């Protein structure tokens with residue numbers, strides 16, 4: 001997993017609530033056996049017309065936001081399926097951070113395991129960032145994970161919370177499995193106890 | 201200290217392998233279901249790092265999302281689907297995981313197969329790379345969907361790094377009125393609390409309306425807890441649960457069965473235990489439910505009408521509603537009963553079990569599918585299909601003009617050939633009405649099996665109670 005430390009980028013506004021995983025990446029694109037290449041179909045239905053041409057009014061199709069690495073979105077972002085293809089598609093496209101009032105649980109976990117930082121902020125602060133983001137190419141914001149700070153386009157600073165364990169993994173690009181395998185003795189002990197207590 | 205705990209607390213506490221200072225726990229996973237869509241990258245990860253599957257005996261794989269539901273004698277035509285199924289077969293054989301592949305009678309939707317085989321047991325932790333894993337909570341199993349990185353983590357370590365959910369309880373007391381099913385019950389709950397209402401929560405279902413449900417009905421309820429945003433849905437195991445599990449291929453046998461039942465009987469919330477949130481409803485208020493929009497919370501009763509965005513104060517919600525109605529091609533104020541459909545889908549891990557198929561067959565018997573409607577029945581497993589055929593239910597459907605298919609996910613998520621065409625409108629027993637879920641441009645109305653059958657017969661959304 002790539003480390004996440006600091007990020008400065010244009011932020012793209014996506015003022016929709018309940019953006020679900022089928023919107024992020026429809027099921028017909030899940031037939032891959034790889035993790036890469038999904039960015040081409042990110043937000044497929046919102047982003048493209050039926051004939052495959054760009055929908056001009058979709059935010060990531062506007063020149064100012066083409067290279068955005070940050071998304072500002074409405075509440076309950078990422079609801080729906082457990083497909084990790086959703087964060088893979090976002091990451092493959094180049095999105096590294098999403099700011100919203102709330103996220104769906106599984107999506108939240110999947111994202112941090114892939115090095116995407118999800119920042120949950122109160123609605124008013126998201127509204128403010130959303131307004132800033134509407135200003136297009138001038139909407140550059142900076143994120144500092146170590147300091148847990150977002151610096152807005154006008155220099156205002158917003159603090160954010162992040163779970164300590166996830167922060168550590170993101171900052172250091174740590175692989176969970178490696179960490180857990182260090183505890184293999186505890187796992188074996190647990191299994192031995194369980195075998196006696198619940199032999200079925 | 202003598203603390204009172206909830207059912208969820210009990211299962212959580214008994215699976216802690218290690219606890220960190222910040223409260224994050226390493227939780228032992230007792231059962232892992234694997235399918236072809238969310239596992240290839242996980243197995244690839246194991247290979248890359250030279251790791252093995254820690255407990256093959258606790259892992260069961262089944263091909264379900266991609267499989268064709270028509271004739272299976274040849275090869276799968278769609279190349280990518282075929283590659284995924286073949287990758288699953290190779291991965292399971294390389295890593296020693298038991299697999300029910302396409303031509304095994306036990307094959308079916310993973311969440312139907314687990315309980316049917318007795319793989320799902322009370323008091324266990326069970327995961328699968330699929331959000332509807334919540335289904336297994338019907339047995340009092342702490343079960344939830346995970347992503348592919350976590351699938352790899354469980355394969356390699358039989359554990360997950362987790363944070364505890366908050367406790368929520370939904371109580372519905374009273375008797376369910378005639379014609380009201382588990383599906384109506386859970387849709388009504390989602391309508392009340394919203395698709396994010398259960399975020400971060402484990403929901404325990406209590407009250408006599410839930411308790412009176414069969415295991416099939418309980419599975420329908422738990423299946424859709426994820427549509428309320430909750431991670432886990434739970435029923436306390438009881439006689440109905442034990443009765444269902446007894447004698448299943450993977451259920452405990454002999455002396456172990458007695459021991460297990462003794463333990464399972466202790467799995468209930470202590471009187472007086474505190475929930476972080478409580479929601480209560482009365483069963484007598486519930487009518488047949490049907491969705492009008494593109495989120496499961498966009499639900500109303502069959503005698504209701506399409507809502508009007510102008511009535512919504514909150515701007516975000518108003519915009520979302522306008523967008524939904526445009527996608528669904530619906531006008532505010534239209535009576536739900538006047539909405540014409542051209543597809544009826546009876547299937548998915550929500551409603552493809554024998555009881556669902558019987559309920560639909562009851563409605564269909566002696567009637568004909570309306571002109572211009574394509575109607576499908578896709579049983580949840582090969583064994584359910586076989587049982588339904590023994591009961592002659594397939595004949596009832598075929599005579600009425602339904603298609604009787606092989607088991608799989610099918611039109612629930614349209615990864616195989618079963619898709620809605622753009623603009624097509626379905627009465628569907630599945631669980632998600634998201635944009636494009638059942639095929640690009642397809643429009644979904646979520647309903648119970650009896651209601652889907654009724655719509656197939658009349659050609660429009662229909663109150664099944666009007667058909668008797």
Ligand code: SF4
Nearest residue numbers: 332548549609612613
């Ligand atoms: S039937 Fe639908 S919801 Fe259930 S596992 Fe298959 S795709 Fe997922």
